[in-house]
Amino acid sequence: MNYFEKWERSILASYSTPSIVLVKGSGVKVIDEHGKEYLDFLAGIAVNSLGHAHPAIVKAVTKQVETLGHVSNLAINKPSVDLAMKLLDLLQMPGGRIFFCNSGAEANEAAFKLARAYKPESEMVSVEGGFHGRTMGALSVTGQPEKQEPFKPLLSNVRFAKMNDATSIDSAINPKTGGIWLESIQGEAGVIPATAEFISASFRAAEHNNALIVMDEVQTGIARTGNWFGFEKFGVKPHLVPLAKGLGGGIPIGALAVQDSLVEAIKPGGHGTTFGGNPIGAAAGLAVIETIEQLDLMKHVQLAEVKIRELLENEHGVVEVRGSGLLLGVVLSGNYAKLVEENARQNGLIVNAVRPNVIRLAPPLIVTMDEIKEGMDVLRNAIIKSMEVVS
Numbered sequence: 001m002n003y004f005e006k007w008e009r010s011i012l013a014s015y016s017t018p019s020i021v022l023v024k025g026s027g028v029k030v031i032d033e034h035g036k037e038y039l040d041f042l043a044g045i046a047v048n049s050l051g052h053a054h055p056a057i058v059k060a061v062t063k064q065v066e067t068l069g070h071v072s073n074l075a076i077n078k079p080s081v082d083l084a085m086k087l088l089d090l091l092q093m094p095g096g097r098i099f100f101c102n103s104g105a106e107a108n109e110a111a112f113k114l115a116r117a118y119k120p121e122s123e124m125v126s127v128e129g130g131f132h133g134r135t136m137g138a139l140s141v142t143g144q145p146e147k148q149e150p151f152k153p154l155l156s157n158v159r160f161a162k163m164n165d166a167t168s169i170d171s172a173i174n175p176k177t178g179g180i181w182l183e184s185i186q187g188e189a190g191v192i193p194a195t196a197e198f199i200s201a202s203f204r205a206a207e208h209n210n211a212l213i214v215m216d217e218v219q220t221g222i223a224r225t226g227n228w229f230g231f232e233k234f235g236v237k238p239h240l241v242p243l244a245k246g247l248g249g250g251i252p253i254g255a256l257a258v259q260d261s262l263v264e265a266i267k268p269g270g271h272g273t274t275f276g277g278n279p280i281g282a283a284a285g286l287a288v289i290e291t292i293e294q295l296d297l298m299k300h301v302q303l304a305e306v307k308i309r310e311l312l313e314n315e316h317g318v319v320e321v322r323g324s325g326l327l328l329g330v331v332l333s334g335n336y337a338k339l340v341e342e343n344a345r346q347n348g349l350i351v352n353a354v355r356p357n358v359i360r361l362a363p364p365l366i367v368t369m370d371e372i373k374e375g376m377d378v379l380r381n382a383i384i385k386s387m388e389v390v391s
């Protein structure tokens, strides 16, 4: 039995059967079970921020697992406190606090509970196309009906505004609103950047109605967009910031950052999770952040974006390149993104057809300019080949 057959016999089909078995990785390269090498321009969907098997993560995690792999929430472990302090510093949230968990969905769940605790019985507002996770609370604020439909009834009292429509978000928010879910770039909807007007209308209405802004940075956070966090470019200060994905560089960790004015909303016993703040995940998070600082990866990400745009914009079949830093959506001239994804993979490049007409690029932040050139050559050819098939 091969691994595709084994997968189909053992793994719940909540995903379609994958088309590749990966066994190894180093830097931006991954290798499948037949020894074929790929450039990984998806990085586990914006997770492997330092690529695969980065020495800083390997060292930090190895040292931590040899020293102290897990303690309960009844003891302090130093890496989690160090990481929390570092995150508050990067987020510029003096007096704020961090709740650690294991995933993006859990970070959003925590935000949901905090918003309710802050404003009892309040209603939530979110944005059409937005994605915040698959657990029932996070799903309730996810603006993608096809993901919600089979699991109804969800948490009620969630209103959805139209993305980038200031009037729509303004009329969705009222004095009963507790939390407003925003993304600086909607990754899952097809890499759609929020406009400055939309973000400021949301913050204005939040302030007016004493509601909290939950700025979900699960996909956009930790230098992915060329800033530590995607919201920085709007010059705003969100109340709650869910984080996950790139934070652990491949080791599971999630976090909710809570602004100083709200830290009293949750009391001891009000929320928790066994593995939250696990020292191995925290050690990985510290290694990721330190490496981004040491290598000045934020600057590199900005230059990498310029390079990718240069290589793709105005090319055959490319309508637009949108997004920021190394979270980019390549909008195609038709609904053939799946073909492009397949063709690219056959030719040694992993990318993701996030929408029928959009390819998502989210390579490791350490991707070199040569790797970008090589990858974009494959992508351009894949686009041309796929256009021929559909025409």
Ligand SMILES: Cc1ncc(COP(=O)(O)O)c(C=O)c1O
Pocket: 102, 103, 104, 105, 106, 108, 131, 132, 133, 134, 183, 187, 188, 216, 217, 218, 219, 220, 244, 245
């Ligand atoms: C913006 C955003 N929020 C939340 C999530 C959910 O994170 P997780 O899959 O770790 O639960 C995702 C995952 O893609 C995401 O992109």
